[in-house]
Amino acid sequence: MTGRAARAAAPLHLYIAGLYAGALGLLVWVGTLSPVAQAPVQISWPLLALAFAAAEASVVHIEVGDDAHSFTLNELPLVVGLFLLGPWALVAARVTGGALTMAWTNRRSPVKLLFNVGLFAVEAAAAVVLFNVVRRVMPLSAPYVGWVAALAAVVVASVVDNVGVWMVIRIVGGGAELSPRLLELAALSSAGTATVGLITEAIVVSDARGLVLVLALGGVLFLGYRKYASLLRRFASLRQLHDFTRALAAAPELSTMVNRSLEQARSVLNAARAELCLIDDEADERGGIRLVLDRAGVLRTEHVPGLRDDPLLVRMAERPEPLLLRRGSRVAADRDALAAREARELIACPLVSGGQLVGTLAVLDRLGEVTSFDQDDLPVFETLANHVTVSLEKGRLIDRLRVEAAEKEFQSLHDALTGLGNRALYEQVAAGALVEARRTGRSLAVIVMDVNRFKDVNDTLGHAAGDVLLQQLGERLAAGLPASGTAVRLGATSSRSWFRTSLTRARAAASPTR
Incomplete structure (x- = not known):
């Protein structure tokens, strides 16, 4: 456990305990309210728990720096449960379904499991409380009052979820900011999914056979969310790539160009580290230079004897093409290349000039824990590496011309024999x-x-x-x-x-x- 994690352990445990206490308090309070009319149809809470588990598994992640914000279809079963289940049964279904999925996907982190289950409980309890309060105080006639109450409850639950995640990130020492744009996006997507939930509830009450159509619509929504997240990520990558090319064009010095290249490579691929290896043809011991930019923005430069024998460069020399090494790879060569850099995963591209391998550009370890590097990242990174190759050649040419100009100026002002001025x-x-x-x-x-x-x-x-x-x-x-x-x-x-x-x-x- 790191020092920062150890310092945050006690506040984190108190925060998680507060989530459970808050959920229990909300449920006890809603139990004191006068009951509303009984729903015409009752469903089994274990069945709704399975629906929550399926919705939680159908997650779409949108990355913001080191953190990932998740969007699911949980609003759909939540709306159905608000109408067709009691408060305690709905919270039990939400917690059970979410816990099943989280236990499967986060088996190595019991603290994360406890936090997420507590957040599920608070989220569902807040939705139940607001749903019941709005139905009692609004002067609208049924069914409009139920629709408004459900939409309000779902939006509040989404805000509670995002604020809860933001608070725990702040507690453990993260630098995430509570983005108003992200809250707006979460509220809009929740309201859209909740509308489908209202349709689902109406179908369940009138004719349960219509659930087949709802399932199909839910699948379309999930695919739409996935496509939106993919397009958002590609747009961000293209924008960063455009900024990268402009930054390189404005960097006349070779050292400045190298630093900006590593910064942009790490940013575009949302990676923890970026690495540039340059082969030095004039160096002894088959050596070269390795430059590594870490997540704190610190650039480390080192001369590496035998760099040509590095497992990654050997593979690049044999097959000069983009390379993706995934987490948990069982290929021995992949494990050797990752172990040499103490990395879990990486993407690397060769830098080829004049038909010869002059180096490699690599990014290591995707930030966040919900996504990894994939094949979609290769074209963007390859384009970035090509720009780096061109800029390296341009930078070396500029430096060579600058040296030649300085030499010519010196020669024009000095005597060739004595070295004195002329x-x-x-x-x-x-x-x-x-x-x-x-x-x-x-x-x-x-x-x-x-x-x-x-x-x-x-x-x-x-x-x-x-x-x-x-x-x-x-x-x-x-x-x-x-x-x-x-x-x-x-x-x-x-x-x-x-x-x-x-x-x-x-x-x-x-x-x-x-």
């Missing part, structure tokens, strides 16, 4: 120094030096020896200069030094070279 640099420095001297009143000094009998050296020892002599002279002259001095070579054997100081100090600085 006449162009002398004129540039002189103009700037004179302007500064006029502005500040500081002294300037120029010392002209010449090599005596240099022709004798060339004639006796050869031009190669003369070149070595000039190089030694240039090195000594440059080494003896203060930070404010500039040495240039103007002729074959003459040099000139600029000093932003007095003549006495300039002579002292030039004396060792002489």
